[in-house]
């Protein structure tokens with residue numbers, strides 16, 4: 277049986293015990309931008325953050341893209357989130373290719389060139405890449421300066437979270 281078929285069957289059993297209060301309006305306290313990597317699926321647990329308290333926004337490589345900002349607009353300006361964590365991680369797949377190599381890889385796989393996506397957000401240094409995402413969000417005109425934005429790298433071998441928030445982001449906070 278495929279995993280999706282198993283999931284559908286499991287839902288039929290589990291829906292009986294569902295907590296209907298989950299239909300109430302969400303009230304997240306923090307937004308977390310992180311990687312879609314399945315090794316990070318227990319991140320909230322490791323940070324002792326209750327699922328109800330976090331808007332978790334994920335994509336490959338923890339990239340602060342236009343669509344991430346779109347989600348954050350809802351977190352901040354509709355749901356009242358005042359803190360954002362950007363969590364990169366060690367050993368990310370985004371270190372495996374360059375933009376050019378990956379485009380060539382896709383061409384080889386699919387046999388055609390395509391106009392989009394134009395950028396895949398590959399990087400060589402997770403600290404620098406995570407800092408850059410923080411600064412991209414920090415300078416966004418629709419993210420108020422009193423919203424805290426802090427960057428971290430999660431080390432998958434030690435389980436430790438290391439802060440990498442760049443100085444410029446802190447200066448903006450202190451100002």
Ligand SMILES: [Zn+2]
Nearest residue numbers: 311313337368
């Ligand atoms: Zn990753």
